[in-house]
Amino acid sequence: MKAYSISKYSKTDKLNLVELPVPNIKENDVLVEIHASGLNLLDSKIKTGEFKLILPYKLPLILGHDVAGIVTKVGSKVTKFKVGDEVYSRPADFRIGTLAEFIAIDEKDVAFKPKNLTMEEAASIPLVALTAWQALVERADLQKGQKVFIQAGSGGVGTIAIQLAKHLGATVATTASNKSFELLKSLGADVLIDYKTQDFETMLKDYNVVLNSQDTKTLEKSIKILKPEGQAISISGPPTPEFADEIGLPWYLKTVLSLISFGIRRKAKKRNIDFYFLFMKANGSQLEKITKLIEADIIKPVVDKIFTFEQTNEALQYVESGRAKGKVVIKVK
Incomplete structure (x- = not known):
């Protein structure tokens, strides 16, 4: 082959x-x-x-x-x-x-x-929908009436996560360039922020969940828009010692990840925010649940x-x- x-x-x-x-x-x-x-x-x-x-x-x-x-x-x-x-x-x-x-x-x-x-x-x-599912359903347990900030809404994960969050009954804010706004509105985004001209940190507050897919600087700003006991779920790092335990990394790599993520974990703890690094896992049974949403026209590729x-x-x-x-x-x- x-x-x-x-x-x-x-x-x-x-x-x-x-x-x-x-x-x-x-x-x-x-x-x-x-x-x-x-x-x-x-x-x-x-x-x-x-x-x-x-x-x-x-x-x-x-x-x-x-x-x-x-x-x-x-x-x-x-x-x-x-x-x-x-x-x-x-x-x-x-x-x-x-x-x-x-x-x-x-x-x-x-x-x-x-x-x-x-x-x-x-x-x-599969990869993007399982990422969205494991972040918003499995980890965040996103509920009707809650507010979620999904960064980079026009990306692969963003386009699916917006649709899933709307299905769960949440208010969805997202960042993108102005030319993606029509698409994101059609997927269900409620608050659209042009990352080129606007600063989400000044526009959003008291959110329940952030799905971070950007750099650490953006993640630090995202923590500030969350309510106490809110959740910052990052799919772009930095990986944490808990993640090292989850996938069975040796102690010295756990130490490395502990050092890499120390700053962001400390900032989250100070604000009483739950910070979690998500590295999505293969899962056929979750994919079956996603299939039902696709066949019901709730999620569109x-x-x-x-x-x-x-x-x-x-x-x-x-x-x-x-x-x-x-x-x-x-x-x-």
Whole structure:
């Protein structure tokens, strides 16, 4: 099969198109023929080595965290899926590799593809929707009548998180450039802040939850708009000692993360704010719940551009440019 891989961490090298054997499946795996693959900033961050401390991958490595396709083979203990099923997934860490023609995935991380989506639309969903779900439902337990600030509303996570938060009954504020406002209004955003000309810190107060996807400086400002006992959930760092415990990192890395996150944890504690670093996890059963919301037209995919498999390097450059509204998808088949 054809696949795009990296053999070393680099900011400048392109992905290599290589020929590899089709993956072998374990007893709980399904083999998926990939029709479409979603791209994420996470792919770029892994490529440059930004996450090598917390995700020590063996190289060479096939990138790609989102997939939609058709099951072509099932392991001996698979009970839920059969050959021919249309599925989608965010494969687990250390089993990624959707920028390829086939991938083996544990069935617990897989869900049936929403019936009302194309393969390309379905491939845009898993990572960003699971991130939004784990932040707003699982962690924040966002309730009707609460207020949530979702940064970078026109990004992949933002476009889904706004729709999910509205479904949960929250008031949603977001930042974007003026040209994205119409899109964000249509997704349900209530308060729109032009990050180029306005300062959210002067416009928002007494919020219950912040979903931070920006730098530490923005995170520090976000803490100030929260009520006491509010929640700051960051998907862009800094990672915390609690996160080190969650994923079983050795003590010396826990110490490193403790030092990196010390400043922000202290500022949050001072204001009686719960700060949490979220690194989303693969989860097929949560994806099934998201599927129901998609099939009920409550959540709609936002796809900016679809590239061919041969254009994968250009597609990753486009993701890195930060210009995409919603998701960038590779049409593999």
